[in-house]
Amino acid sequence: MKSLFARAALATTTAVMLFAGVAINAEARIAGTSGTVVGTTQTFNLVTSADYITTPDGGTVTIWGYGEVGKPMQYPGPTLKVRAGYTVVINLTNGLPNLPGTSAPMPVSMIFPGQTGVAATGGSAGVLTQESSGPANVVTYTFVAGQPGTYMYNSGTRPGLQVEMGLVGALIVYPATENPNAPTKAYDLADSAFDQEYMFLMTEMDPKIHQLVEFGLINQVNNTVSHATLWFLNGRNGPDTMFPDFAPWLNHQPYSALPRMHPGEKLLMRVIGGGREQHPFHTHGNNYTVIARDGRPLKSSASTTIDLGYSDYTLDSTPGTTQDAIFTWTGVNLGWDMFGHVPGDGSSCTPDAEGLHSVATDANYKEPCADHTKPLPVVMPENASLAFGGFWRGSPFIGSLGSLPPGEGGLNLNGGVVFIWHSHTEKELANNDLYPGGILTMLIIEPHGVLIP
Amino acid sequence: MNSIKTKSSSAALLLLLLGASGGAGAVPFTQCPGDDFIKLADGTLVPGNDAVPDQYLPNPISNLPDPTLPNPKFRPEVKCMHLSAGDGFVNMADGYPQYMFGFSDLSGTDTTKAMVNGLLGAEFPAPTIVLEQGQQFYLDLTNVGMANRPDLSDPHTVHFHGFPQAMDTFDGVPDNSVSITMGSSLPYFYNVVEPGTYMYHCHVEATEHMQMGMLGNLYVHAAQDKSVAGAPVCAGSTYNHVAGQRYAYNDCDGTTRYDVEVPLQLASFDSRFHDASMNVQPLPFAAMKDNYPMINGRGYPDTVNTGILPAPVDADGLLTNAHAERPLGKPSQKINALVTASVGQRVLLRLSNLSVTNHYTVRVLGLPMQVIGRGAREARGPSGTNLYYQTSHVSMAPGEGVDVIVDTAGKTPGTYYLYTTNLNFLSNNTEDFGGMMTEIVLNP
Numbered sequence: 028m029k030s031l032f033a034r035a036a037l038a039t040t041t042a043v044m045l046f047a048g049v050a051i052n053a054e055a056r057i058a059g060t061s062g063t064v065v066g067t068t069q070t071f072n073l074v075t076s077a078d079y080i081t082t083p084d085g086g087t088v089t090i091w092g093y094g095e096v097g098k099p100m101q102y103p104g105p106t107l108k109v110r111a112g113y114t115v116v117i118n119l120t121n122g123l124p125n126l127p128g129t130s131a132p133m134p135v136s137m138i139f140p141g142q143t144g145v146a147a148t149g150g151s152a153g154v155l156t157q158e159s160s161g162p163a164n165v166v167t168y169t170f171v172a173g174q175p176g177t178y179m180y181n182s183g184t185r186p187g188l189q190v191e192m193g194l195v196g197a198l199i200v201y202p203a204t205e206n207p208n209a210p211t212k213a214y215d216l217a218d219s220a221f222d223q224e225y226m227f228l229m230t231e232m233d234p235k236i237h238q239l240v241e242f243g244l245i246n247q248v249n250n251t252v253s254h255a256t257l258w259f260l261n262g263r264n265g266p267d268t269m270f271p272d273f274a275p276w277l278n279h280q281p282y283s284a285l286p287r288m289h290p291g292e293k294l295l296m297r298v299i300g301g302g303r304e305q306h307p308f309h310t311h312g313n314n315y316t317v318i319a320r321d322g323r324p325l326k327s328s329a330s331t332t333i334d335l336g337y338s339d340y341t342l343d344s345t346p347g348t349t350q351d352a353i354f355t356w357t358g359v360n361l362g363w364d365m366f367g368h369v370p371g372d373g374s375s376c377t378p379d380a381e382g383l384h385s386v387a388t389d390a391n392y393k394e395p396c397a398d399h400t401k402p403l404p405v406v407m408p409e410n411a412s413l414a415f416g417g418f419w420r421g422s423p424f425i426g427s428l429g430s431l432p433p434g435e436g437g438l439n440l441n442g443g444v445v446f447i448w449h450s451h452t453e454k455e456l457a458n459n460d461l462y463p464g465g466i467l468t469m470l471i472i473e474p475h476g477v478l479i480p
Numbered sequence: 481m482n483s484i485k486t487k488s489s490s491a492a493l494l495l496l497l498l499g500a501s502g503g504a505g506a507v508p509f510t511q512c513p514g515d516d517f518i519k520l521a522d523g524t525l526v527p528g529n530d531a532v533p534d535q536y537l538p539n540p541i542s543n544l545p546d547p548t549l550p551n552p553k554f555r556p557e558v559k560c561m562h563l564s565a566g567d568g569f570v571n572m573a574d575g576y577p578q579y580m581f582g583f584s585d586l587s588g589t590d591t592t593k594a595m596v597n598g599l600l601g602a603e604f605p606a607p608t609i610v611l612e613q614g615q616q617f618y619l620d621l622t623n624v625g626m627a628n629r630p631d632l633s634d635p636h637t638v639h640f641h642g643f644p645q646a647m648d649t650f651d652g653v654p655d656n657s658v659s660i661t662m663g664s665s666l667p668y669f670y671n672v673v674e675p676g677t678y679m680y681h682c683h684v685e686a687t688e689h690m691q692m693g694m695l696g697n698l699y700v701h702a703a704q705d706k707s708v709a710g711a712p713v714c715a716g717s718t719y720n721h722v723a724g725q726r727y728a729y730n731d732c733d734g735t736t737r738y739d740v741e742v743p744l745q746l747a748s749f750d751s752r753f754h755d756a757s758m759n760v761q762p763l764p765f766a767a768m769k770d771n772y773p774m775i776n777g778r779g780y781p782d783t784v785n786t787g788i789l790p791a792p793v794d795a796d797g798l799l800t801n802a803h804a805e806r807p808l809g810k811p812s813q814k815i816n817a818l819v820t821a822s823v824g825q826r827v828l829l830r831l832s833n834l835s836v837t838n839h840y841t842v843r844v845l846g847l848p849m850q851v852i853g854r855g856a857r858e859a860r861g862p863s864g865t866n867l868y869y870q871t872s873h874v875s876m877a878p879g880e881g882v883d884v885i886v887d888t889a890g891k892t893p894g895t896y897y898l899y900t901t902n903l904n905f906l907s908n909n910t911e912d913f914g915g916m917m918t919e920i921v922l923n924p
Contacts, residue, residue, distance in 0.1 A: 218862070256766040305839055307877030311639075311653065312646050314855055316862060327865070334865045339855030340642040341879035343839075359645050362616060362671030405511045405618065405667035407649075412664035414635040418656035423649040444648050445656035451879025453687040453836035457765040462687050469656060 056224045056480070057199065057297070058272040058282055059106030060095060061207055068114040071107060072096040074162075075135045075194060076122035080279050082257055083264050084458040088234055089241040090193035091123060091135075092279060101281050102262040103228055103301060104180070104196025108207040109172045111200050117168045119150075121159040127243035134158035135194060137168055138183035140347060141322050142198075145170040155183035175202040175214050176322020177297040177349040179228075187250045187303070191236055195301045197228055200322065213295055213351055214324050218333050221295035221353060223479065225286040228262070229344055229450070229466055230302035231255035234459070255304065258455040258465035260284040265449075265456065265467030286448070287471045287479045288356070290425075291383060291393035294470075296352045300344040306455065306466055307343045311446035312356050314338040319351040341451050356472055357383060358425075358444070359395040365444075366391050367424035368400045390426060392475040418445040418469060426474035444472040510591045510620040511667045512560035514553045518590050519545075529591045531562035531620060559615040559672075562586040563607065564598025565636035565660075565682060565694065566624035569792035569800035570812050572772050573779030573908040573915075577794045578749060579628065579758035580604055580693035581682070582812070583638075586622065595663065598624035600801040603812045604777035605745055606696025609680060613703040613730075617670040625662040627803070631760060635659035637666070639683040640698065642856045642881065644674045653683045675702035675729055676856025677830040677881040679745065687836055688763060691753050695834040697743035697776070697815075700856075704730040728828050728883050729858035735868070736852050738828035738885060740821045744898070746833045746840050746876065746916060748773040751909065770837045773905035773916040776817040780899075780906075780917035783817035817918040823893055827886040827920070833876035840916065841875040841901045847891060847920065849874065853883035873901060888922055896920040 062071035074096050079087040093104030100122075109115050123132035136158040139145050147157035150166035159166045182194035201207045202215050213219040233253040239245065260268045261282040268284040270277060288294045296315060298308060318333045319325060325335040342352060358365045359382070368374040368391070376396035379385040384394040403423055410432055415421075417438040421429030426442040439445055449456060450466035458464030473479060514533035517525035524543035525534065535554045539546035563583045570578050582602025589597050601624070611617055619638060626632045637652035637659045648657050650668045660666035682694035707713045707721035719734040728736035748770035756763055775783050782789060791809030792800045799809035821827045829849075833840055852868050853859050859867040874882050899906060899917035908914040 305877060307839075307879050309641075309879045311651055312648075313644050314642070314857060325861075332863060334861045334863050335867065336862050337854070337859065337867060338857040339880075341855065341877060341881075343877035343880065357645065358647055360671055360673045361645065361647055362669070365647060404513075404616070404669045407658075408660070408664060408666055412661055413658040413666070414654060414661055416653070416655040416657055416659075419658060423647070439656070446646070446648055446651060447653045447655060447683075449686075451877065452838075453690050453878065454765065454768045456687050460762065460765045462685055462765060463655075 057106060057108070057226050059108045059197070059199070061108050067112065068116060069109050070116040070118070071105070072118045073105070073137075074100075074120045074122045076100040077124055078279055080262075081277070082458050083267050083464055084461040086234070086459070088232060088257070089237045090279070091189065092193045093196055099278050101279050102193045103230070103282070104194065106197045106199060106226065106282070107180070108199050108201065110205070110207060111172050111175045111203045113172050115170055115172050119159050119166045119168065121161050121164060126245065131160055133245070134160045134184050135189065136166065136183045137180050139168070139170065139178065139180050139198065141176070141178045142170050142173055153184050158184050172200045174322060175200045176319060177299060177351055178322050179299050179301060179347070179349060181301070188236070188245070188248055190302065191232060191250070191253070192240060195230065197226055197297070197299055199297065214319065216324055216326070216331070216333060219318055219324065219351075219353075220293065222292035223286065223288045223294040224297070225284070225294065226282070226297045226299065227260060227284060227308060228299040228301045229306040229308070230259045230262070231304050231455070232257040232259070256459045258306070258450065260466045260468055264458045265464045268468040284468045285471070286468070287443075287473055289393070289473055289475050289477070289479065291357050292355065294354045296342075296354055298342055298344050298350045298352065300346045300348050303346045305343055305345050307341045307451045308448065308466070309341045309451040310354055310448050310470070312444075312470060312472070313354060314340050315342065315352040315354040317342065317350055317352045321349055357393060357395055359383075359397075361395070361398055363401045363403050364398050365425050366394060367403070367422070367427060369402075370400045374399075387475075390474060390476055425472070439471070441473050441477045443474065443477070446470045446472070509665055510560070510562050512562075512618050512620070513558050514551055514555060515560060516551065516553065519588070530589055531560045531587045531591060533558050533560060555616075557614060557616050558618065559611060560587065560618045560620075561609065562591060562594070562620045562622065563638065564594060564601055564622045564624045566598055566600065566602055567626040567628050568600050568602030568812050569794075570604045570693070570777070571789065571792045572749070572751070573782045574911040576751060576772075576909065577792060577800060578751060578754050578772070580754060581626070581689055582606055582693045583682075583696060594622045594665070595624050596805050598622060600627050600803055601810060601812075602693065603814060604693045604695075605747065605815060606680065606694065608696060608743060608815060609698040611672045611698070611700045613672055613675045613700055615672045617672055619668040619670070620665050621660055621668065622665040623660045623662050628758065629760065633662060634689070635661050635684050636689070636694070637683050638668055638680055640668070640670060640678060640680055641879065642676070642678040643670060644856070659684050672700055674856060675700045676853060677743070677832060677883050678856050679832045679834055679881060681834060687765060688757075690834065690836045691750060691768065692757060693749070695745065695747050697745050697830070697832065699743060699830050702727045702730050728885070729853055731858055735866075736858060736883075736885065737826060739825035740819070741828040741830060742817075742819045743830040743832070744775050744817055744918070746773075746775060746831070746835060746842070746900075747777070748835045748838060748905070748916075750837070768837055770835065771909045773840075773900065773907075775916055775918050776815045777813050778817060779908040780914040782813070783918040786816050786818055789813040819898070819918065819920040820923065821888055821920065822923045823891055824889050827888065829884040829886060830881070831874055831876060831884060832881040833878050835878050837878070838902070838905075839875060839877050840905065841873050842898055842916070843873045843901050844886060844896060844898045844920065846896045847886050847888065848872070850885045850887065851882060852885050855881060886920070891922060893922050893924045896922060
């Protein structure tokens with residue numbers, strides 16, 4: 028366990044340093060591609076190919092993935108970021124290796140659940156849609172991006188095998204009024220506004236199936252007896268989930284899953300069931316409010332607000348569906364001062380309408396004023412009695428770093444408040460037989476003043 | 481092979497080790513404001529700590545609590561609890577002995593004897609934690625070590641699952657906070673402001689410690705229970721409080737009122753995993769497949785046995801959690817899952833699923849269910865829209881909690897069954913009748 032987290036530690040430290048070191052990073056928070064934009068048409072050129080991904084238990088797994096032409100194939104496929112009302116054109120070709128004993132690969136395709144009027148041209152006819160049968164066989168899918176929301180795409184060809192192999196990705200439709208690279212709300216509704224935006228796409232793999240494919244034994248794959256032992260968040264197994272986007276040593280797994288926010292901000296969670304099993308995603312720290320399912324806000328037809336949204340602490344993601352939720356955290360009603368202020372230390376707390384400190388330039392911006400200068404009600408044990416997590420600040424207070432024994436802590440350089448977010452089907456917190464791993468990441472609530480790109 | 485003698489000697493060894501390691505914080509201590517005395521069996525107070533606040537100081541002659549001598553440190557909103565974390569045994573409904581990790585409740589006992597009182601004391605499920613909205617909850621956790629696994633030096637934590645606006649300091653997750661090592665105690669503090677159905681568990685090496693049984697019920701009663709009889713339950717409400725009436729949430733309209741509440745926690749064990757742990761073998765994470773489905777730590781028909789199950793024994797009938805200071809062992813399954821009500825009563829089922837492997841759906845055959853809350857919140861939209869719904873089944877992912885009202889008005893007295901519709905889990909391993917089932921006994 029120690030070594031695995033140590034590895035993540037290094038990476039997260041690197042990530043934090045990368046984030047902190049760059050003054051202004053215009054990159055959007057959800058990594059992805061808007062394709063080539065001409066007028067109101069967004070064009071994506073995708074190709075499928077086979078390659079290997081690495082898993083934190085030291086293994087490699089053969090996968091099939093979508094990739095943008097000229098870039099590495101990836102798992103999950105490129106997150107397609109489009110604007111509502113725009114015409115989306117996707118040209119797909121098939122770069123998979125030939126099936127054993129034949130001169131052609133297994134055909135591939137793309138389907139877009141939740142979109143209507145998808146036109147598929149070229150290629151050859153498959154069951155669900157047109158398919159590409161080789162590198163020169165172009166299928167073009169065209170549709171007008173419908174209502175804003177979180178969607179997915181995956182192969183419509185033998186999906187039981189091909190999604191398992193990796194042919195799945197996310198499609199995000201932003202409101203027509205929003206810039207997909209600097210979005211502020213998920214829907215055309217004021218109460219879908221957010222400050223931070225993250226994707227949580229959950230999948231799983233049975234390595235035995237991938238071995239059969241690698242060895243040319245596709246005809247021996249039996250999906251009905253598959254038994255997943257690898258669990259993915261945005262295409263990575265924990266703790267790789269905490270490495271930054273496009274970490275070069277995860278060449279085919281470009282997407283991070285390390286949410287960060289400041290106290291009082293709204294964090295939009297775009298949760299996608301990309302595989303074939305249910306995964307209950309538990310948010311430590313606070314409840315979230317589910318605001319949409321399958322790209323449709325939870326509201327009654329006459330309402331202009333998300334009146335049917337609901338609060339919960341474990342979000343059960345089911346295969347092929349998406350849910351959007353808004354998470355926020357202030358630490359209100361803790362009963363003690365989370366900054367460790369003491370009377371006479373010069374700090375102040377001037378409550379706004381919500382009772383939170385209103386001076387944005389202060390380090391304790393958004394502090395719940397009702398608890399200002401209230402002491403910690405208990406005495407923390409001496410270090411010799413404790414075991415420490417890599418993200419532990421060494422202090423009970425936000426933004427302060429306490430002394431820790433050599434080799435302890437070190438992953439939380441800004442003294443943020445850290446919560447684990449993970450699948451509560453806890454057997455999914457392992458990579459094969461190694462704990463911890465799987466669908467696991469950390470939410471870092473950074474003190475105000477710490478830049479989050 | 482699992483004789484008392486073996487157990488006692490390893491326990492003694494552990495005690496010796498812990499005693500010898502002395503130095504750093506090896507004497508467990510609790511942090512319970514107003515707890516200055518230990519209350520003995522005869523009611524007298526002696527100086528010390530037992531994790532129970534003392535409202536009154538002792539009478540200088542009788543040493544009994546004296547109502548004329550209020551303890552100035554006593555605060556009525558303070559609730560304390562002292563849990564131990566360690567290992568122990570339970571017997572499955574088919575008699576199979578199962579090694580486990582777990583908690584036991586040491587509240588009310590001399591905290592300086594926490595090690596010996598908690599050793600081999602694991603209970604399944606963990607002691608139920610019942611809180612009142614408005615309380616300040618001081619929880620101390622003492623790690624008493626694993627008597628049967630002296631090779632393990634695992635720390636432990638308590639994770640208050642679902643606690644709103646939490647601080648990582650008291651969230652009990654070892655990776656981003658601290659956890660407590662053997663022989664020491666860790667305090668947790670929770671300002672309890674949101675009623676509802678939560679759960680708790682250890683979060684250290686979560687897959688292992690939770691599969692091994694460190695799971696328990698936890699819920700918070702609503703402040704609306706304390707409304708004034710005959711007066712509206714909240715400002716502007718037309719619903720007047722009836723003396724003694726209780727509510728799942730601060731609903732303002734009485735729609736979550738109930739007469740009987742029962743927490744029912746679903747969980748399941750994989751006996752191969754437990755046996756591997758007992759026998760110091762590599763743990764089968766990837767192959768984990770539960771074969772003992774349970775409600776409140778028991779498989780049917782143990783679920784409806786209202787008694788405390790006997791102290792656990794091994795296959796030879798020898799006590800498994802006895803040690804030198806406790807030769808008769810100790811019961812480890814104290815909580816049942818029987819629901820008893822009278823016709824006309826409203827029953828609040830506080831359902832939760834803490835399995836580490838499976839989603840479960842439960843059905844009540846013959847009685848209507850109304851879902852009135854989930855995730856420790858009343859089922860209302862952001863602007864108050866009522867989202868209650870009628871159903872005959874509730875599905876729960878691991879980590880989900882759902883509040884259900886069963887209204888028995890006009891129903892026929894008798895025995896009704898609550899059971900999983902994942903029908904392969906209606907068994908205690910190979911004993912093909914049992915598992916995740918209990919009864920609702922409706923009296924006239």
